Amino acid sequence: MPPKLLAPSVLAGDWWNIGKQIEETIKGGADLLHFDVMDGHFVPNITAGYELLSHIKRRTDIPIDAHLMIQEPDRYIPKFVSAGASWVSVHIENNPHIHRTIELIKQHGAKAGVAINPGTPLYLLEEVIHYADFILLMSVNPGFSGQSFIPRSLERLRKLKRMRDELNPDCLIQIDGGIKEENVREVVRAGADVVVVGSGIFGAKNIREKTERIKKLILSEVSV
Numbered sequence: 001m002p003p004k005l006l007a008p009s010v011l012a013g014d015w016w017n018i019g020k021q022i023e024e025t026i027k028g029g030a031d032l033l034h035f036d037v038m039d040g041h042f043v044p045n046i047t048a049g050y051e052l053l054s055h056i057k058r059r060t061d062i063p064i065d066a067h068l069m070i071q072e073p074d075r076y077i078p079k080f081v082s083a084g085a086s087w088v089s090v091h092i093e094n095n096p097h098i099h100r101t102i103e104l105i106k107q108h109g110a111k112a113g114v115a116i117n118p119g120t121p122l123y124l125l126e127e128v129i130h131y132a133d134f135i136l137l138m139s140v141n142p143g144f145s146g147q148s149f150i151p152r153s154l155e156r157l158r159k160l161k162r163m164r165d166e167l168n169p170d171c172l173i174q175i176d177g178g179i180k181e182e183n184v185r186e187v188v189r190a191g192a193d194v195v196v197v198g199s200g201i202f203g204a205k206n207i208r209e210k211t212e213r214i215k216k217l218i219l220s221e222v223s224v
Helices: 018-027 050-058 077-083 098-107 153-167 184-190 207-220
Strands: 005-008 033-038 064-069 085-091 111-116 134-138 172-176 194-197
Touching (some): 018 207, 050 064, 050 077, 050 085, 064 077, 077 085, 077 098, 085 098, 085 134, 153 172, 184 194, 184 207
Parallel strands (some): 033 064, 134 172, 172 194
16 A cells, blocks of 8 residues: 655745744654745746755655646756655646656656646646656646645645556555644545645644644555
8 A cells, every 4th residue: 555645735834933843843753844836837836956856855754745837847947856856746737748757756866746737627637647756746836836626636736646546556655735623534544645724734723733633644644
């Protein structure tokens, strides 16, 4: 059975205190950090790049998962891996040569993931899932932190799990968007292996305690 992992999303953190907040998530049992990268073109927002990621990596040994919501990701993949990203995901929607990009990520020594938006049909993953280390299923439209979970995502998770189990059982399923303490058990039960949580952790008064509670809920579920 695939591992069940928790990935706090630093996009939802308080940038003035982000170092301390990251430390609290690690103490609470976080398995990796989710690092969203936006360029203002593929999504309508701009966030930090590989230089900030490198500062985080220099101060912690926890794996960093870089989610590249950007145009022409191939140009920047080597820089993000060099900066310390050990997982890298790119979107299928804006990448016509997705297999080549997956191979590029692997050549640089990182786990390769394919992200897919809520309105994109899952059948587009049928070939690339053979090569991916993980699939990132978006349960909100990418671009902003704090959005509400799209209920249809649970059925998409179940379908994606069936596809994964048939075509590449070693491929992990990651989910990102609107996950909180109240619905985390549902998404794990539906098939998620890696759960990204943003404001559901960083919006809490006690980040360590909230991380511990969500991690415990993740580990208490078995996907069906």
